[in-house]
Amino acid sequence: MIHSVGTRSSLSLRQSLASSRRIVSGQWGAQGLTKRHFTYTGRCLEQDASVKLPSFLEAYKKAVEFPPATYDFETFFSQAEPNTEVVLHGYLGQRADLSKKLSFVRLTDPTMKHSLQVVGFAKNDAFEKLKTINANSPVAVRGTVQQKKKKGSDNGTTAEDSWELALEDIHVLNDFPKEIIMTPETVFAPEQRYLQLRSDADLREALRFRAEVRNVCKKELEENNQPSFIEIETPLLFKSTPEGAREFLVPTRRPGLAYALPQSPQQYKQILMASGLPRYYQFARCFRDEDLRADRQPEFTQLDLEMSFATGDDVMRTVEGVIRRLWSTLMSDAAPEGPFRRVSYQEAMSKYGSDKPDTRYGMEITRLDYLLPVDLVMKISPLTNPIVEAFKLENVNNDPAETQKFITDFLDSPAGAAFNNNPHGGPGVFVYNGKQPLCGLQPFGFEAAEKVEELLEPDHGDLIILQARPREPLAGGSTPLGDLRRALHAHAVSTGFQDAPTGFDFMWVVDFPLFSPSSESEPGQGGAAGFSSTHHPFTAPKTAADVELLLTDPTKAVADHYDLVVNGVELGGGSRRIHDAAVQEFIFRDILKMPAERLQDFSHLLDALRAGCPPHAGLALGFDRLVAVMLGKESVRDVIAFPKTGKGGDDAMVGAPSLMTEASLETYHLQLRKPR
Amino acid sequence: MIHSVGTRSSLSLRQSLASSRRIVSGQWGAQGLTKRHFTYTGRCLEQDASVKLPSFLEAYKKAVEFPPATYDFETFFSQAEPNTEVVLHGYLGQRADLSKKLSFVRLTDPTMKHSLQVVGFAKNDAFEKLKTINANSPVAVRGTVQQKKKKGSDNGTTAEDSWELALEDIHVLNDFPKEIIMTPETVFAPEQRYLQLRSDADLREALRFRAEVRNVCKKELEENNQPSFIEIETPLLFKSTPEGAREFLVPTRRPGLAYALPQSPQQYKQILMASGLPRYYQFARCFRDEDLRADRQPEFTQLDLEMSFATGDDVMRTVEGVIRRLWSTLMSDAAPEGPFRRVSYQEAMSKYGSDKPDTRYGMEITRLDYLLPVDLVMKISPLTNPIVEAFKLENVNNDPAETQKFITDFLDSPAGAAFNNNPHGGPGVFVYNGKQPLCGLQPFGFEAAEKVEELLEPDHGDLIILQARPREPLAGGSTPLGDLRRALHAHAVSTGFQDAPTGFDFMWVVDFPLFSPSSESEPGQGGAAGFSSTHHPFTAPKTAADVELLLTDPTKAVADHYDLVVNGVELGGGSRRIHDAAVQEFIFRDILKMPAERLQDFSHLLDALRAGCPPHAGLALGFDRLVAVMLGKESVRDVIAFPKTGKGGDDAMVGAPSLMTEASLETYHLQLRKPR
Incomplete structure (x- = not known):
């Protein structure tokens, strides 16, 4: 493993400004180009000989105007005509100098999926220009199309091998620094996430795959359900409520007042159910200020959904549809046909010692x-x-x-x-x-x-x-x-x-206890009962018998709570919710023994339930984890463009979180507490 | 206008718990129902005569188990068979008692788009039960299908008029309170957003329309561009940087350290351009802690996109494609065919006194x-x-x-x-x-x-x-x-x-000055130059001549910055970005005269540009505003499920922001500053 030397410290801001950078010579206007897809409205360059620009501005002045590409690579491969002149954009490969008069270099397209051979002959200035440009630099190349082998021949050559470009001119768009070594073996630090992404096709592909997963989920929910699910955005500047996890606060300029970032859209989506919108979903950003356990992110995405006039069975059936469609569309093996098997919490715990067992x-x-x-x-x-x-x-x-x-x-x-x-x-x-x-x-x-x-x-x-x-x-x-x-x-x-073990073994773990002993790691609902809601305090008891247990022995009550588990990973969890204000309030006050002022935090939800809210149930799939499981990735970091990498939830690349300034603290009427 | 009396104060938590609520009589198991679409796995109700439940729990015990619907309404209207028994879910209408033995009531389906006549005869218990249920309550109705007129007859009757249901049984799922008066004239307070939504079909339709707008944008970007745009999520727990607007801070449990909520994904999307991902888009949540001007929200959604190896022209063409597709798909009039006309900032300001003129x-x-x-x-x-x-x-x-x-x-x-x-x-x-x-x-x-x-x-x-x-x-x-x-x-x-005036008059306002005099209302970049970036400090100068002006008279330099304007509304703005680290740093330090410690806040961006970042350009459409314009709504509040309604950015419904507790302040090592 070669660690790149192109780190932040070795390239100080001042050095880079001070250093004379690339000098690009040659003239290249917009005229004389084969224009196919783009119209280029180049403005005239007003020359002012009296101004002496520093070299970096002189170079940039030239880079501002660059020729548009006549083709993207995919279109080029299908439509290229021999002996025409084209302009292609992309990243320059490592140049191979065959002689003083002949060089080969591959041009990789902007998507970094395709590449093309470019041949430089010592017949024009471009050949010399090519030799001044570092590998990996973005360039615009003008060249004449040459057919290497008959297009579409059946001797196994790809389209990429059928064509090459005789270099006519090359325009460097931004020099790739020589100090950064980028080989397949180079391991870049999290600080250089852009280089991790640029050097790792697998990582970029994971982001593309993630977008596809999103689209398939969307299609299934919108097109394959009656009534259809509607994507609805809910606020992120929410209010602190004792749902379970610790919430991040967002102070406002009104002294002492703060928003809280939601740990999930739970309350808003339940209120939607009271609002005459029977099917909701959202790819929701959620936030939890938790002590980071393995592979957790302080912000994460969940595919969040809720259905009114519905029970847990309806939700499970819907989610099975999503999973089946995902697997049949994007995976080599389809997910099982019928309903996923259901395993009770008691059975999972006693047979496998886990509420998310890998049973394979x-x-x-x-x-x-x-x-x-x-x-x-x-x-x-x-x-x-x-x-x-x-x-x-x-x-x-x-x-x-x-x-x-x-x-x-x-x-x-x-x-x-x-x-x-x-x-x-x-x-x-x-x-x-x-x-x-x-x-x-x-x-x-x-x-x-x-x-x-x-x-x-x-x-x-x-x-x-x-x-x-x-x-x-x-x-x-x-x-x-x-x-x-x-x-x-x-x-x-x-x-x-x-x-x-291989394959995917889907199951629903069901019949969780409605309440669990309070733990110190999660704040729970802050009640005085000695136990907290296992899922969250909105979870409904499963049967009429469990409703009765609320009065006699709540810790024995079973919840209508279901977790989707595959291969030892909890993909998501959901529940039927309490849709009755009096029962919800009874749970808050008399069972969880929440103090009155905390109960008051939920008054909006109780009011919404009271306004004739229909029964409803829902679920949230951990979207980062779902994508990671589908791709067989160990960590959700491999399916997130810019994950938090540090133990304290740091974004090492941008350096977040960062020190608050005295001025910003003052804006929010805050000051740091002196350490005790 | 009738103001509903069902406000929070009139329905205190304690009253509602204390009051005996509905008593639902009658037996109704899962058996005996026509099951078509759903399998209902009802668990047996374990009767325990020794427990005396409070009446609200007794009622809830019955509501926990309700019969699944055999049809949604749309399927029912197309597949109903006369003289079969069905179960339908929905909201009960206002009952009309024609005699002591005959009542009519309409049942509105969960989507609130369809309704059906239900006829109650005094032949069974259901007739008496019906009379105890308040209008607007969610119910499950079992009934026998009756055909009123020949289905599909061409005398103008709708499917809804062709069918009615003879009531066999009715199951109340949650009583709608008598205290809440819901007539077409009722105006509900922002605190009762769920009642605003439930009573206003137009408002619910706006949310559905919004989801459609989203889908059309998505399709255009993904399917009609080569290379295709990829939806990529960027972090919301970002870092405070002096981009322009004031950012909300999110304190962490590490003393003095905070994240900041992004005012846009600008820096992350530029870093994506340096990462080998040439086309990015996202429906991004953005945050600005601004003094609220008319119709601004502290959190809002933008359709954010960025393209590498691209100029402003490429972006404008792409966005024109999105707008045209939106208008041709969802609006009665199509958007203009060719490129939208471009008006310079100088022309717009001198001819209309506005940089977003309504020229109609x-x-x-x-x-x-x-x-x-x-x-x-x-x-x-x-x-x-x-x-x-x-x-x-x-x-x-x-x-x-x-x-x-x-x-x-x-x-x-x-x-x-x-x-x-x-x-x-x-x-x-x-x-x-x-x-x-x-x-x-x-x-x-x-x-x-x-x-x-x-x-x-x-x-x-x-x-x-x-x-x-x-x-x-x-x-x-x-x-x-x-x-x-x-x-x-x-x-x-x-x-x-x-x-x-009618119609939609699209234009690009272009050629903004790169810098504008600093104003007090926006913090700008905190530089000492006396002016700030008009758009943001990443905006590129337009031509080589403008590059030269950076050195001689930066306030005269024109930016490659374009705003999409329609009918006096700025739908979005974008720019080509500076893709060269040295030039970007020059702007930060030597033009804007940012202090060194603020410049350091951007080091991640400079590092990413330095690593051979290709030229790139992008834009953000204000998504809330786009939807409002399409629907002809005055306010973005009418196209947001849960808008902030108060002057201070309050969510009146949930009561956000709320007071920080002493404990939470301590968690984040903070205390309130004493007022001076």
């Missing part, structure tokens, strides 16, 4: 504590009477030594440390080995070992992992054993111990 | 000072040697008395005060009257009156207005006489003195 590679979790001898349980956990669960990892080579090395390496690695340090006990590791007493399951004792064999059906060399957890209801997004399952499988794939 | 109604401004007697000039202005200009307003009735009354009324009105109080002198008013000496032009003297007649060709009864201004180059967006021309014409139209 087995390793299902099995409860074992009821059959384990007490001394074994005491060995693997300090807990009294814990729940103990296990899964099996197969070794296709049936080689216990290999398995032992695999798991030891993992647990000794930094990734393994968190699991070893679990305060409820580290993982219990057993390698099933037909050559050992009780096949390596001696600590289970004869009886339990037999049952374990029945339950897990291990083969010679397979790995069995045990993990204890407190005897408590399942809550949150994953269990430590679920995390270990995921990490161990990833390690198995990355080390070649197992093959990477 | 004549009233062209003519320079007169060279022919006026000094004593007349002294009468209309305290200035020494001012420029004096005039225009004529025709009176088709040739009635001088009527004209006199018209202009007197105007100048005595509040709208006229600003013109009377012009420190450079109020308007000089002359009514051309064949019955008076010198036709009412006596103050001109014989010689000048004759010349004025030659120049303005007034008819009997026409109005001539004179106005002085200082002898200075034209600058800014309008002159007082231009403002008067506009205001007087608007007054003439609103009072019926003249007909409203």
Whole structure:
């Protein structure tokens, strides 16, 4: 890997201004060009000999007027006529000097998808000009079209190979600096995102693909639904409300008053449902001032939709349509035909230890504590009477030594440390080995070992992992054993111990608990109940029975909340909403025990619900993640033009966030708090 | 006008929770319904007699499970079969009780575009239930299809009139409050935007139309350009840079650091041009913390585009394509075929006193000072040697008395005060009257009156207005006489003195000065030069001659800057950009005299330009305004779902902005500044 030396520090502002830059000689007016697609209205250059311009202005004066292209490359390839003169725009390649009188250079078009051979002969000034221009510089080239091989011949040559251009004149539009080395191996820093983009066709293609994904979603929602979905923009200068995540504030010039950036258009879209607009969608920018976890962005895009007179079933069916259309249009394999299967939160958590499980590679979790001898349980956990669960990892080579090395390496690695340090006990590791007493399951004792064999059906060399957890209801997004399952499988794939799973396994995870214990990492709704809404406080209870539980035992109530999960990734989540003001207010006040002043923050929503709002349900797909999953990218950064790259949500390229000036603080009637 | 009484204060949160709400009786499961389009997976209702629910929960428990619609209305109208049972969703109309045994009520569908007659007979419980439900409530209605007239008969009946529904059962989904009066005359407050939307089909239609406008723009840019435009999202958490307008800040949890919301995606899109992506567009949300002038929003949407290897001509041609496609697709009259005419800033300002003139109604401004007697000039202005200009307003009735009354009324009105109080002198008013000496032009003297007649060709009864201004180059967006021309014409139209002009008169206003005197209302670039960039500091000088002027007299340099103007409205503006880092830096530092630390804020852009950025140009169309113009709406508020309505940029409905809490200020290491 070659790190480019063209960094900000090496090219100071002052240096660049001071240095004499390129000197472009030669005359080239607008006249004499083959004009096909464009009319060029060149204004006369008023010469004023008395002004002595610095060289950079002299050069720019010439660059201001450049000849329009007679063709884009695609049109050129299909319409070019031999022996005509054309002007093409593009980026110059690396020049190959075959002799003092002959040079070859490729011209890459502005889209950087096509290129064409340009041949320079020492018959005109252009040949010498060509030699002064650095590779990668944008240029306008005038040349005579030459056919290399018969166009459309069937010997496998592409259109690009059929044509070349005999150089007549070349116009440099902006010199590419010699200091910047751009080879296929060059790795550019996030500060030079423009060079990452310019040098990486894959990255540019991801942005094009992203735009296509957007269009397919749009088409499906607008054309394939009755009534049709309408794209409606909702405000970004919103108000702080205790929905769940921490919101960015936007101070105003009125002392003490601020907007908040929305964590989602949730409240506005619900109000649209109260407004006689039955189908809404939007590619919505959302903001969360969260402690950045892996691959989260402080601003992100979601495909946000809502339907009135609808239930969760209607929404799920609609979203399945979007996914199916995306896969059938843009992917090599179609998505499954029928409705996606639904897995309850309880099942996902108990079978996979995750509410967004990747189910393609087995390793299902099995409860074992009821059959384990007490001394074994005491060995693997300090807990009294814990729940103990296990899964099996197969070794296709049936080689216990290999398995032992695999798991030891993992647990000794930094990734393994968190699991070893679990305060409820580290993982219990057993390698099933037909050559050992009780096949390596001696600590289970004869009886339990037999049952374990029945339950897990291990083969010679397979790995069995045990993990204890407190005897408590399942809550949150994953269990430590679920995390270990995921990490161990990833390690198995990355080390070649197992093959990477293929295909896309879509499912709805449903029946989430309506409320979850409050966590410190998310502010929740700031209520005093000790628990928060799992999804958000607008989520409806699922059935009439769950409505009753609100009064008796709200933590047992099931939500009409559904997450779309594929291959261990949560693509999106949605819910049916509470459409009744009295019930919504009851949840805010009596269940979540929100203080009165926070409840007041939601009065607009309650008023809208009260005005005869129909039942409604919706969903938001994480659009960045959806595109990343479709392209098989590890990170959403690879599908965002200008992602935040730093830990603190920095845009390294532009240097955001930046220091507030004293003047701007004063404008907003603010001052910095002194550190305590 | 009836003001609804259903305001926030009259429906307090506590009252609504406390009040026993609707009691819905009757049983209605999912069984027994004609299922056509939907599969309904109803879960069994677990009855628990021991729980006594409050009445609102009891009602909600029933509302949670409602029957799915067997049809949307459009499908129903085309596929309905007589004597079948269907379920339709919608809003209940005003019930008409024809007798104790017969009621009629219309059901309006969720889109509020269609409705259907429902007939209730006193043969089942549903008839009694119907009578308990308020008009405008969302309901699910089960009924038997009855054909009123032969479907498709050619006696002019619509599909809606051909069918009615005999009521079998009705399910109220959320009672519409009796306190809210919704008649065609009701005017709802901005706080009740959902009721404005629900009661105003025109407003909802504007949002649908807006979505269509968006789609047509998209199609034109993606499908009708080669290379195609790609929709690319750029960040909203940007950095404060002195581009021109005041930016909203978004403090972060790192002390003193803040993002800024972008006033446009300008810098990111230019960086895209340096990144090998030659055609970009985006419906971009933009933010300006401006003192709100008429009809401006602190957040607004622009159709933002940029093209590399392109000049202003390429951009104008592309945008003309978008406009033509919009008009030919969505409007009754097509836009003009050829290129839109181009009017220079100087011409627009001197002929119409505006850089966005409405040229449809004549009233062209003519320079007169060279022919006026000094004593007349002294009468209309305290200035020494001012420029004096005039225009004529025709009176088709040739009635001088009527004209006199018209202009007197105007100048005595509040709208006229600003013109009377012009420190450079109020308007000089002359009514051309064949019955008076010198036709009412006596103050001109014989010689000048004759010349004025030659120049303005007034008819009997026409109005001539004179106005002085200082002898200075034209600058800014309008002159007082231009403002008067506009205001007087608007007054003439609103009072019926003249007909409203029709049609759409598109033009490009071009050749703006590159720099304009700094104004206090816009911060500009904060340089010390005494002038600021007219468009923004990235705008390129137009010709090589203008490049030379940078060194000798920058205020005389003309910009490659073009505004799209129609009927006196600036639809958008764009420019060719400076694509050369040295020239851009020269403008920042040596022309605008930006301080070094502000210049540093642009280093990312300079670095991107330096990395061989091709020439590029672009434009942004004010999307809210475009839609408003197409729909003939006075205000952009009528084409935005949730506009800011208050003077301070308030969202009256949600109550934004709101008070920052002490806790949130602390989170962002901020405190309020004490008032001085």
